Every structure is written in structure tokens, then in C-alpha cells.
Amino acid sequence: MDKKDIIEVLERIGTMLEIKGENPFKIRAYFSGARTLQTMEEDLGEVINSGKLGEVPGIGKALTEKIETLHATGELEFYDILVASVPAGLMDLLEVPGLGGKKIKALHEQLGVDSIESLTLACNEGKVAELKGFGEKTQEKILSGIKNREAYAARHLWWDARKVVERILPDLQSLPEVDRAEAAGSFRRGMETVGDLDFIVASSNPSPIMDWFTTMEGISEVTAHGDTKSSIRLEGGMQADLRVVPPEQFYFALHHFTGSKDHNVRMRQKALSLGLSLSEWGLRPEEEKDSSRKVGPIEAHSEEDVFSALGLTFVPPALREGMGEVEAAERGELPELLQYEDLRGCFHNHTTASDGRNTLEEMAEEADRRGWEYLGIADHSKSSFQANGLDEERLLKQVQAIKELNASGRYSARLFAGSEVDILSGGRLDFENELLEQLDYVVASVHNGLTQDEDTMTQRLIRAIEHPRVTMLGHLSGRLLLRREASKMKVQKVIDAALANGKMLELNANPMRLDMDWRHWKRAAERGLLCCINPDAHALHHFDYQLAGVHAARKGWLGRENVFNTRSLSEVLNHLGLPVPA
Ligand code: DGT
Ligand code: CA
Ligand code: CA
Ligand code: ZN
Numbered sequence: 001m002d003k004k005d006i007i008e009v010l011e012r013i014g015t016m017l018e019i020k021g022e023n024p025f026k027i028r029a030y031f032s033g034a035r036t037l038q039t040m041e042e043d044l045g046e047v048i049n050s051g052k053l054g055e056v057p058g059i060g061k062a063l064t065e066k067i068e069t070l071h072a073t074g075e076l077e078f079y080d081i082l083v084a085s086v087p088a089g090l091m092d093l094l095e096v097p098g099l100g101g102k103k104i105k106a107l108h109e110q111l112g113v114d115s116i117e118s119l120t121l122a123c124n125e126g127k128v129a130e131l132k133g134f135g136e137k138t139q140e141k142i143l144s145g146i147k148n149r150e151a152y153a154a155r156h157l158w159w160d161a162r163k164v165v166e167r168i169l170p171d172l173q174s175l176p177e178v179d180r181a182e183a184a185g186s187f188r189r190g191m192e193t194v195g196d197l198d199f200i201v202a203s204s205n206p207s208p209i210m211d212w213f214t215t216m217e218g219i220s221e222v223t224a225h226g227d228t229k230s231s232i233r234l235e236g237g238m239q240a241d242l243r244v245v246p247p248e249q250f251y252f253a254l255h256h257f258t259g260s261k262d263h264n265v266r267m268r269q270k271a272l273s274l275g276l277s278l279s280e281w282g283l284r285p286e287e288e289k290d291s292s293r294k295v296g297p298i299e300a301h302s303e304e305d306v307f308s309a310l311g312l313t314f315v316p317p318a319l320r321e322g323m324g325e326v327e328a329a330e331r332g333e334l335p336e337l338l339q340y341e342d343l344r345g346c347f348h349n350h351t352t353a354s355d356g357r358n359t360l361e362e363m364a365e366e367a368d369r370r371g372w373e374y375l376g377i378a379d380h381s382k383s384s385f386q387a388n389g390l391d392e393e394r395l396l397k398q399v400q401a402i403k404e405l406n407a408s409g410r411y412s413a414r415l416f417a418g419s420e421v422d423i424l425s426g427g428r429l430d431f432e433n434e435l436l437e438q439l440d441y442v443v444a445s446v447h448n449g450l451t452q453d454e455d456t457m458t459q460r461l462i463r464a465i466e467h468p469r470v471t472m473l474g475h476l477s478g479r480l481l482l483r484r485e486a487s488k489m490k491v492q493k494v495i496d497a498a499l500a501n502g503k504m505l506e507l508n509a510n511p512m513r514l515d516m517d518w519r520h521w522k523r524a525a526e527r528g529l530l531c532c533i534n535p536d537a538h539a540l541h542h543f544d545y546q547l548a549g550v551h552a553a554r555k556g557w558l559g560r561e562n563v564f565n566t567r568s569l570s571e572v573l574n575h576l577g578l579p580v581p582a
Pocket of ligand 3: 185196197198241
């Protein structure tokens with residue numbers, strides 16, 4: 001093992017000892033040993049061979065032996081044992097700038113942080129800032145450090161891609177050489193995660209556009225700079241391609257690069273069945289080999305034209321996943337998709353009573369500001385103690401407060417008193433029926449034991465669905481996109497149970513969740529499953545998440561009629577079995 005690697009091992013030993021809270025003198029020995037090696041000018045191998053390592057100031061006997069072993073064998077039992085004794089997630093935290101052993105120890109002991117994921121959560125909840133020796137600044141630094149670390153991960157949340165597109169696209173569109181510009185690819189299809197951005201531009205003068213794109217602000221690397229195609233990496237890690245095509249090709253290129261591949265394959269097959277050939281360049285009659293008759297290409301002045309040339313109605317980008325959209329467009333049977341404006345309220349929201357950042361009143365005010373007809377409050381239940389879940393007494397107080405606010409006429413949005421009740425590990429709910437009966441509705445969610453085996457989890461969820469007081473299940477799979485896998489379960493069985501019991505499933509609109517996944521919604525909704533799109537808001541601006549939820553719903557072919565919270569207040573009251581005012 002060479003010097004550089006040995007230094008790293010020594011530093012990691014020091015850090016692990018810190019995390020374990022070992023003797024500070026012992027810890028310091030490793031860090032100062034690492035520093036000594038760093039500044040040592042002589043060749044480490046020579047020093048060792050001449051037997052003089054032990055004489056170097058700052059390197060004691062124990063350290064000398066370890067360095068010599070590492071240098072000779074590349075291994076050290078002491079190190080291996082230590083590594084095995086520290087939770088793996090804790091060592092990941094070292095990759096966050098500003099975090100060393102002592103801070104990690106504090107985070108682990110005082111907040112139960114054991115992974116990047118739980119650290120992000122603790123920061124978002126403001127808990128890190130409250131720790132002694134941390135503060136608001138440190139918390140912010142940690143959060144941005146985590147973001148940077150993720151930056152080079154392969155995919156990005158649609159929500160984050162959207163911010164980048166909103167920054168770049170208007171500037172691109174306003175360049176004088178640009179006729180038209182769009183962001184295509186998975187972003188345009190509203191995929192929950194996006195690999196790279198694909199900008200398509202119509203212009204007959206590409207060169208200045210290429211120059212602009214590759215010298216834009218916020219670029220960390222230009223990976224390709226061609227005549228009509230360039231690729232960049234942005235600060236933050238996201239990659240973007242830009243293609244310039246002649247104006248007459250624009251809609252064919254836009255369609256092609258919007259994808260998906262499966263959709264494109266179906267479209268090309270459809271074209272072939274009509275004797276046409278479809279590509280990113282255009283649509284033209286297939287070459288007739290034995291004919292001298294030349295027929296010109298078909299023009300498209302909009303994307304609609306591309307579809308109608310194939311006898312298809314327009315397929316919204318959200319549906320272009322090869323899930324039968326081309327066949328449905330042939331028959332003119334595409335659904336009228338849900339729109340953001342259709343939403344009239346939502347039901348899964350938190351306040352300062354549990355782990356939200358805004359009070360009940362602030363949330364109500366925001367609902368009014370957004371013109372919503374109703375707002376459901378569903379704070380955590382008592383078993384979610386890490387989220388300051390409400391016990392019976394605090395929940396009843398909140399129910400009372402909500403009643404009083406409704407009676408006061410202060411807000412035009414009707415408030416509903418609910419709870420996000422934990423589904424305990426056997427499927428039992430966190431509150432007794434007697435209490436649940438006092439609520440307007442119940443969102444039942446899993447927050448612990450997410451790694452149960454498939455059958456156990458399926459049974460657990462079904463039992464919750466069968467509980468008479470449960471209105472809907474929250475964030476079915478518990479996945480956190482790009483961070484945490486979905487819990488294993490037999491989704492179809494859960495959907496069957498929801499249908500049999502007339503219960504709803506949530507489409508959690510948090511851009512990191514988008515759960516239940518849109519891939520299940522098409523068929524489930526066809527069978528009659530009702531969807532409720534909820535932001536799971538922990539702060540006022542989280543209501544914006546509803547937009548991500550609507551995108552996911554559209555990918556699941558959902559229309560207004562499939563979504564509970566598009567309904568009017570009186571319909572909602574009816575559904576919940578509550579009296580409708582005259
Ligand atoms: P991403 O970036 O991984 O989130 O996914 P996309 O869908 O944006 O994929 P990308 O960026 O590789 O390519 C953009 C679109 O271009 C893709 O959706 C369909 C089209 N495309 C790219 N390569 C192929 C291909 O080999 N065959 C076909 N049929 N279409 C392709
Ligand atoms: Ca892409
Ligand atoms: Ca691409
Ligand atoms: Zn939850």
C-alpha cells in the first residue's frame with residue numbers, strides 16, 4: 001500500500017474512533033500520524049526499510065507497527081475489525097463536507113442519524129440546527145453538501161430538472177437565431193426521474209446557438225461541441241444535450257427526442273403499416289424500388305401534424321411510454337387527462353403540531369390563497385415519535401381547534417380534521433376506534449418496518465385497508481426516489497383490497513415519493529380505484545408539489561373523474577359521510 005492510501009486508512013481509523021467516542025489521545029495519535037506522513041519528505045518505503053519510522057516525531061510504537069503492516073501487506077486486522085463495528089451508513093456521512101467523527105457521533109447519538117437519508121430528513125426538519133455545536137449555518141452547509149454529493153449520481157428528480165429547464169429554456173428561446181426551442185426527452189414526458197435533458201432547437205443558423213449553449217453560466221464541463229449538437233454538464237451534475245435542426249424538421253425531431261423509445265418503435269411500425277417511414281428527420285413515403293415516381297416528404301407545422309399524418313389523435317407526452325397509447329389514439333380513445341386546475345384541495349398535510357413548519361392557521365390561510373375549497377390536516381400519530389406524532393389528547397385538541405376555525409368563518413376553505421395514522425407492524429392502527437371515529441377521515445401510512453417481507457407487508461396493508469375508519473393509504477410503497485427502494489409487496493392484492501373495500505390510495509405528490517407509482521394507476525383506475533393526490537406538505541411551499549403529483553397522475557392516464565380531490569366540497573362531504581350544509 002502506498003503512502004496516500006495509508007494516510008487515508010489512518011484518518012479513517014481516527015474518525016471511527018471518534019464516532020465510537022474513544023480516548024481523545026488515541027484518536028489524536030492517528031490524525032497526527034496521518035499529518036506527519038503527509039508532510040514527510042523522505043520516501044516512506046526507504047524510511048521503513050532503514051528501520052527509522054519509529055524515530056519520526058509524532059509516530060509512536062503502535063502506529064509504526066500498523067503503518068509497516070499496511071505498507072507491506074495492504075491489510076490491517078485492527079482496521080477491519082473497527083470497520084465492522086461502525087454502521088456502514090455512518091461512514092457515508094464522511095462524504096458530506098464539514099462532517100467529521102465528532103459531529104457524526106453527535107448526530108447519531110442525539111438524532112438517531114445513521115445514513116445520508118436520515119441526515120437529510122433531520123436537516124429538513126430543522127433538528128440539526130438545534131444541536132449544540134451545529135446551528136442554522138452548519139445545517140445549511142450540510143444540506144448543500146449532500147446535494148453536491150448526489151449531483152454526480154446518474155439521475156435527477158424531475159422536480160430538480162424542472163428548475164434547470166426553467167432557467168435555461170426561456171433564454172434559449174429568446175436567442176435571435178432560435179425559431180423554436182423545447183426541452184424534450186424524459187423531462188417532457190414527466191418521468192419521475194430524468195437522466196439528462198434534451199433540448200431541441202429549430203434554426204437555420206446553429207453556430208451562435210452552440211456557442212451560447214457551451215458558454216452559458218453555470219456550466220462545469222463541455223463534453224461535446226459540434227456543429228449542430230453539443231453536450232454539457234451543469235454545476236450540480238445534470239447533463240444536457242442540445243440539438244439544432246432545420247425548421248422544417250423541428251416537430252419530427254421534437255417527437256423523436258421526446259421518446260420514449262418504446263413509443264417511437266410503435267410510431268414507426270404504425271408509419272410502416274401506412275407505407276411511410278418516420279424518423280427524426282421527417283416522414284416520407286417508403287422508397288418504392290421499382291417506381292421512378294418520387295413523392296415528397298410530408299410536412300408538419302405542429303406535433304399534432306405528426307400524429308394526424310398517421311391517422312392518430314395527439315398523444316400527450318405524458319402518455320408516450322408504449323402502454324397502448326398509439327392503439328388508443330388510433331381509436332380516438334385517449335383519456336382527457338387531469339389538469340392542475342382541476343384540484344380543489346388535498347388531505348395529507350402536517351402542521352407544527354407534529355413535524356410541519358407552519359401552524360394550522362397558516363396552512364388554512366395558504367389554502368385560501370390558492371383558492372382551494374377544502375384542506376385536510378393529517379398530522380402524525382403517536383408512534384411516529386421521531387416526527388413528534390400526536391397522542392390522543394393532542395389530537396382531540398386539534399380536532400376541536402379545527403371545528404372552531406370552521407365555525408368562525410375565518411377561512412373560506414373548509415378544514416377537515418384527519419390524522420396520518422401509523423400502520424403498526426401487524427397492520428393494527430396506532431389509535432383506537434373510539435378516537436378514530438371523532439375524525440373526518442384517516443390516512444393510514446407505514447413509517448417503520450419498511451423492509452418486512454412481501455407477504456407480511458401485503459397483509460399488513462390489507463388489514464389497514466379493511467379497517468372501517470381508514471379513508472385512504474398514504475405513500476403506499478415508502479420509496480424515496482434515488483434514495484430508498486419501495487417496500488416489497490403484492491401491489492395487485494393491495495389494489496384488490498382497496499377496490500373491495502371502497503378505499504382510496506394516495507398519489508403522494510412529494511417529488512421524491514410520487515407514490516403509488518404511475519405505472520400501477522392506469523389499470524387500477526380502469527378497475528375503479530379512486531386516487532387522492534396529496535402534497536404531504538410540511539410547509540406552505542410544499543403545496544406546490546401538487547404539480548408533480550398531477551404530472552404523475554397524467555402518466556397513469558388519470559382524468560378528473562379518477563381523482564377524489566377534484567370533487568366539489570359537497571361531493572367530498574358526502575363521500576366522507578359528513579353532513580352537507582343546506
Ligand atoms: P433519460 O435521459 O434516461 O431520462 O431518458 P430519455 O427518454 O430522455 O432518453 P435519452 O436522453 O437517451 O433520449 C431521448 C429520446 O430520444 C428518447 O426518449 C427516445 C429517443 N432515442 C434516443 N435513442 C434512441 C434509440 O436508440 N432508439 C429510439 N427509437 N429512440 C431513441
Ligand atoms: Ca434525456
Ligand atoms: Ca439525451
Ligand atoms: Zn407519511
